Amino acid sequence: xxxxxxxxxxxxxxxxxxxxxxxxxxxxxxxxxxxxxxxxxxxxxxxxxxxxxxxxxxxxxxxxxxxxxxxxxxxxxxxxxxxxxxxxxxxxxxxxxxxxxxxxxxxxxxxxxxxxxxxxxxxxxxxxxxxxxxxxxxxxxxxxxxxxxxxxxxxxxxxxxxxxxxxxxxxxxxxxxxxxxxxxxxxxxxxxxxxxxxxxxxxxxxxxxxxxxxxxxxxxxxxxxxxxxxxxxxxxxxxxxxxxxxxxxxxxxxxxx
Amino acid sequence: xxxxxxxxxxxxxxxxxxxxxxxxxxxxxxxxxxxxxxxxxxxxxxxxxxxxxxxxxxxxxxxxxxxxxxxxxxxxxxxxxxxxxxxxxxxxxxxxxxxxxxxxxxxxxxxxxxxxxxxxxxxxxxxxxxxxxxxxxxxxxxxxxxxxxxxxxxxxxxxxxxxxxxxxxxxxxxxxxxxxxxxxxxxxxxxxxxxxxxxxxxxxxxxxxxxxxxxxxxxxxxxxxxxxxxxxxxxxxxxxxxxxxxxxxxxxxxxxxxxxxxxxxxxxxxxxxxxxxxxxxxxxxxxxxxxxxxxxxxxxxxxxxxxxxxxxxxxxxxxxxxxxxxxxxxxxxxxxxxxxxxxxxxxxxxxxxxxxxxxxxxxxxxxxxxxxxxxxxxxxxxxxxxxxxxxxxxxxxxxxxxxxxxxxxxxxxxxxxxxxxxxxxxxxxxxxxxxxxxxxxxxxxxxxxxxxxxxxxxxxxxx
Numbered sequence: 001x002x003x004x005x006x007x008x009x010x011x012x013x014x015x016x017x018x019x020x021x022x023x024x025x026x027x028x029x030x031x032x033x034x035x036x037x038x039x040x041x042x043x044x045x046x047x048x049x050x051x052x053x054x055x056x057x058x059x060x061x062x063x064x065x066x067x068x069x070x071x072x073x074x075x076x077x078x079x080x081x082x083x084x085x086x087x088x089x090x091x092x093x094x095x096x097x098x099x100x101x102x103x104x105x106x107x108x109x110x111x112x113x114x115x116x117x118x119x120x121x122x123x124x125x126x127x128x129x130x131x132x133x134x135x136x137x138x139x140x141x142x143x144x145x146x147x148x149x150x151x152x153x154x155x156x157x158x159x160x161x162x163x164x165x166x167x168x169x170x171x172x173x174x175x176x177x178x179x180x181x182x183x184x185x186x187x188x189x190x191x192x193x194x195x196x197x198x199x200x201x202x203x204x205x206x207x208x209x210x211x212x213x214x215x216x217x218x219x220x221x222x223x224x225x226x227x228x229x230x231x232x233x234x235x236x237x238x239x240x241x242x243x244x245x246x247x248x249x250x251x252x253x254x255x256x257x
Numbered sequence: 258x259x260x261x262x263x264x265x266x267x268x269x270x271x272x273x274x275x276x277x278x279x280x281x282x283x284x285x286x287x288x289x290x291x292x293x294x295x296x297x298x299x300x301x302x303x304x305x306x307x308x309x310x311x312x313x314x315x316x317x318x319x320x321x322x323x324x325x326x327x328x329x330x331x332x333x334x335x336x337x338x339x340x341x342x343x344x345x346x347x348x349x350x351x352x353x354x355x356x357x358x359x360x361x362x363x364x365x366x367x368x369x370x371x372x373x374x375x376x377x378x379x380x381x382x383x384x385x386x387x388x389x390x391x392x393x394x395x396x397x398x399x400x401x402x403x404x405x406x407x408x409x410x411x412x413x414x415x416x417x418x419x420x421x422x423x424x425x426x427x428x429x430x431x432x433x434x435x436x437x438x439x440x441x442x443x444x445x446x447x448x449x450x451x452x453x454x455x456x457x458x459x460x461x462x463x464x465x466x467x468x469x470x471x472x473x474x475x476x477x478x479x480x481x482x483x484x485x486x487x488x489x490x491x492x493x494x495x496x497x498x499x500x501x502x503x504x505x506x507x508x509x510x511x512x513x514x515x516x517x518x519x520x521x522x523x524x525x526x527x528x529x530x531x532x533x534x535x536x537x538x539x540x541x542x543x544x545x546x547x548x549x550x551x552x553x554x555x556x557x558x559x560x561x562x563x564x565x566x567x568x569x570x571x572x573x574x575x576x577x578x579x580x581x582x583x584x585x586x587x588x589x590x591x592x593x594x595x596x597x598x599x600x601x602x603x604x605x606x607x608x609x610x611x612x613x614x615x616x617x618x619x620x621x622x623x624x625x626x627x628x629x630x631x632x633x634x635x636x637x638x639x640x641x642x643x644x645x646x647x648x649x650x651x652x653x654x655x656x657x658x659x660x661x662x663x664x665x666x667x668x669x670x671x672x673x674x675x676x677x678x679x680x681x682x683x684x685x686x687x688x689x690x691x692x693x694x695x696x697x698x699x700x701x702x703x704x705x706x707x708x709x710x711x712x713x714x715x716x717x718x719x720x
Contacts, residue, residue: 018710020665024678025703027710034714046714051665057658059618061640061651065662072666100634101641148619176283178624180575184617189695190261190654191615193268194579196699198617201575227700 009082009117010128013043017077017085017094017118020052021219029219032246033086033121039255040129042084049076053085055093059185063101070098074110082128083118086242088149088217094118120150122217122241126158133165136248141170143211144241145202145225147218148180159217159241166248174209176201183224199228203236214238260654260695263615267580274411278403278581281410285572288516289625296518307509308629310502311563314494315554321463321496322545328466332528334541342372345546349374349455349488350381352542356486358383358452362444364470364477365389366457367405367566368490368546370588371601374455386447388476390440397424403582403590406514406568411581444476454480454538458491459565460506461543464499467527468543471510471520478522487529487538493545494562506565509627514567549601558635561596563628570622570632576615585612592622596635599643610643611650656692675707 014037022030034044054069073094077083085091095115102111125131142163150156163169182188182198189195203225206214214236216222222238229236249255259265293300314321326336339345345368353361361383363369375396378385387396391408395401398420402408409417418431426439448454456477460469468489470477481487497503511517530537553562571577571591582590587598587609595616599609613636622632643651664670689697696702 022710023675024705024707027706027713030710031713034717046711046718048711049668051668051671052661054662054665057662058637059640060655060658061614061637061644062658062662063641063644065659069662069665097637100637148617148621151620151624178573178621180617180619180621182575182617184619186656186658186692187614187617189656189692191264191267191576191617192260192695192699193264194576194615195617197267197579198575223703224700227696227702230701231699 008119008128009080011081012041012129013045013081014124015045015047015077015079015081015083017050017053017083017090018046019085019087019090019219021223022086025223026219026240029086029240029242032240032242033084035255036125036242036245036249037084037121039249040125040131045081047076051076053090053093053098055090055097056185058093058097058101059187067101067105070102070111071107074107074114077114081117082124083114084121084124085118086121086217086240087219088120088147088153088155089220091118091120091123092149092153120153120155120217122158122162123153123155126161127154132161134162134245134248136245136250136252136254137167138244138248138251139168140212141172141210142213142215142244143172143174143206143209145181145206145214145216145221146177147216147221150217155217162245163215163241166244167252169244169248172209172211175205181221181225183220185220188224195224196228199224200232203229203232206236212237213244215241215244217241261611261614262586262650262653263576263580263584263611266584270581273413274581275579277413278411279578281404281407282572282574282578285407285516285568286625289513289569289572292512292516292518296512303505303509304627304629307505307627308563310497310505311565311628312560314496314498315559315562318493318496318554321498322493325461325463325466325496328463329528329543332466333531334466334528334543337542337544339544339546339548341548345372345490345544345548346374346377348542348544349490350378350383352486352488353383353453356452358486360384360386360451361453361455362386362388362448362451362480362484363392364454364456364472364480365392365408366455366490367588368457368492368548369455370402372490372546372548374490386444386451388444388448388480389472390437390474393440393444394420401583402588404568404571405566405589405591405593411583445479448479448483451480451484453486453488454484455488455490456480458489458495458543459510460497460503461491461495462498462500462503463496465527467500467525469503469507470524470526471507471522473515473517473521475522478524481524481526481538482536485538486540486542487526488542488544489526490544490546493547493550494564510565510567513569513625513627549603552603553597553600556600557638558596558600560630561593561600561632561635563630564593564597565628567627569625569627573621573625575617575619575621580615585615587612592616592632592636593630596632596639599639607643607646607648608650610639610646610648611653613637613639613643614651614655654691654695656690672708672711675711678707679705
C-alpha cells in the first residue's frame with residue numbers, strides 16, 4: 001500500500017513530472033495539469049531532461065535497470081520544491097516503490113528526499129495547497145475509477161472532495177469498486193488473458209452505472225479500459241480528473257477557453 | 258513460452274470452474290467486509306496491531322520456541338522438531354508404529370498438505386482419512402485443494418453430488434444439507450475406528466502452551482474425543498506470546514476468513530487427557546515443522562510468516578478469481594501463495610518464480626490482510642530475485658526492460674523516441690515486439706502524440 005509522508009514540502013513553486021504516458025499520448029492531460037496549477041497561483045518548472053519514473057522495470061522485476069531510471073529522475077528533479085505529477089501510479093513509484101528498491105543502496109537518502117516531496121496532483125491541491133472546493137461547472141454523470149495506486153494515499157478523498165464540489169457533477173457508484181482494472185504495467189502483456197478479463201469485468205460494472213464519462217487519476221487505467229472498449233466496438237468516454245477540473249473552470253469563465 | 262503459465266492456465270479453465278471460484282471468492286470478500294466493518298469502528302488499526310504481534314513473535318522465535326516447548330512438556334505433551342517434510346512425516350509414522358496404529362483421522366491442516374503427509378502415510382500402509390468436509394471431497398475426487406479455507410471452492414454442488422453417487426454415498430442428491438449429512442454419517446464410525454487423530458494448530462500460546470484449533474464442523478473435536486493419540490502438526494510461526502493475544506487474532510481470523518464473528522468450534526487444548534477427565538487422548542504429540550521457514554525468516558520477505566491462513570487475500574485477488582487456486586501449482590495459492598510457495602521451495606525457487614508475477618500489484622490483498630502483510634512489496638522483492646537468479650518461468654513473455662531503462666536515462670534518446678514513436682502505426686505487425694502485439698491484439702493504441710506537450714509547454718513559456 002503506498003504511503004505518503006506527512007509534512008511534505010507544500011510551496012507553490014513546483015516541478016512538473018508529466019509522466020511518459022502524457023509525453024507519448026496524453027499531452028492534453030499534462031497541459032490541463034499546468035493550466036489548473038497556474039490558475040491556483042503555482043509557478044511551474046518543467047525539467048526538460050525528464051523521462052520516466054522507472055516503474056515499468058521496477059514492476060517487471062528488473063530492479064537494476066529501474067534504479068538507473070530513478071537515479072536519472074533524482075538528478076532531473078533536484079532541489080527542494082514539490083514535484084507534482086498527474087498520476088497516482090508515478091507518484092507512488094517515487095514515494096514508495098523507489099524507496100523499496102533502494103533500501104540497500106548507498107544513495108537511498110536522495111531517493112527518499114525526492115519521494116518525500118512528490119505529490120499526486122489532486123493530493124497536492126487538497127492536502128498541499130489546502131483547497132477543498134472547486135469552482136466551476138461540469139454537466140455530467142461521472143464514474144470515478146479509483147486507480148490502485150491511490151489506495152492508502154490522500155488522493156482518493158482529495159479527488160472526491162474536488163469532484164463533489166463542482167456544480168452539476170453527479171458521481172455514480174458501481175459494483176466492485178475496490179477491484180483493479182487489470183492494467184498492472186507489464187502484467188497487461190505477460191498475462192493478456194487475465195488482464196483482459198479483469199478489464200472487461202470492470203467495463204461491465206462501469207457501464208451498468210450508465211455514466212457519461214469515466215474518470216480516473218491515472219491515464220494508464222483509462223488507456224487499458226478505453227482500448228478494450230474500442231476492441232468491443234463500444235467505445236467509452238474517459239477523462240483524467242485534471243481535465244474535468246480545467247473544463248469546469250472554463251465552463252464558468254474561471255479560465256479562458 | 259508464449260505467456261505466463263498462470264495466464265495460460267486461466268485461459269483454459271472451464272466456465273463452470275471460473276464461475277464457482279469467482280462467486281465463492283466474491284462472497285467471501287463481501288461477508289468479511291460486513292463482519293469487520295459492522296463490528297469495529299477502526300478495523301485497520303486492529304489489523305496493524307495484529308500484524309505487530311505476529312511480527313514481534315517471528316522476530317523472537319528463538320525465545321518463544323524453547324518457551325513453548327517447556328510449557329507443552331509441562332502440560333504432558335511430547336514435543337518433536339522436524340526440519341523438513343520428510344522428518345515431519347517420519348515423526349508421525351514413528352508415533353503410529355510405536356502404538357501399532359494403522360488408522361488416522363485428519364482434521365484440515367495446511368501444513369499436512371505442505372509436507373504431503375496423506376500420500377506418505379498411504380504408501381506406508383496407513384489408512385488416512387480426511388474429516389473436513391471439503392478435504393474429504395478432495396480426497397474421494399483425487400483432486401487438489403484450491404483454496405486455503407475453502408478447499409473445494411472450485412466445485413459446484415452438482416459435481417459433488419455426482420461424486421458422492423459414484424463413491425457409494427447415496428443416490429444423486431445435490432442438496433447441500435443432504436451431502437453434509439451423508440458425509441457425516443460415513444465419517445462418524447471412522448472416528449471410532451481410528452487410532453490417531455491429527456490436527457494442525459491455528460495458534461500456540463508460548464505463555465500457557467495452549468493449542469488453539471478452529472473449525473466449523475466439529476470434526477477435530479470428534480477426532481480428539483474418539484482417538485487415543487493426538488498429533489498436532491504445527492508450523493513454527495504459529496506461536497503467539499500470550500493467551501490474551503488470542504482475543505484479537507481469533508476475532509480477525511474468523512471475520513477475515515469466513516465473515517463469522519467466531520468460528521463454530523474454537524478448541525483450546527492444554528495437553529493430553531488428565532486423570533480427572535473422562536475421555537480424550539492418552540498421548541499428545543506436537544510436531545513443530547520448519548520446512549524452510551527459518552530460511553524465510555532470514556530473508557527480506559519474513560513478513561509473510563505473520564500469515565494466519567484466513568484466505569482473505571485469495572478472495573479479494575482479481576488474478577486468483579480468474580485463474581483459480583490450481584493455477585499456482587503449489588499448496589498455497591493466491592497472493593499469499595505467490596510469496597510463500599516460491600520461498601518454501603528453497604533451491605527450486607526459480608521453478609516457482611513466476612508466481613510473484615501473477616499480480617497487477619493492485620494492493621487489495623494488503624488492504625484486507627488481518628495481519629497487514631505488505632504482500633505487493635514482497636511480490637516485488639521476489640520479482641527482483643527471480644530476475645537476478647535468471648528464472649525462466651519468471652521471464653516468460655516479459656518484455657525486455659533494460660533497453661527501455663537505458664533510453665530513459667538518456668534524455669536525447671528519449672526525445673528521439675518520442676519523435677519517432679508514431680512510426681509504430683506503420684511497422685508491419687509481424688515485426689512488432691511480442692509485448693506490443695499482445696497489447697494491440699486486445700486493445701489498440703491511442704493516437705501517438707509524442708513530444709506534443711513539450712512543444713506546448715515551450716510555447717506557453719515564451720508567451
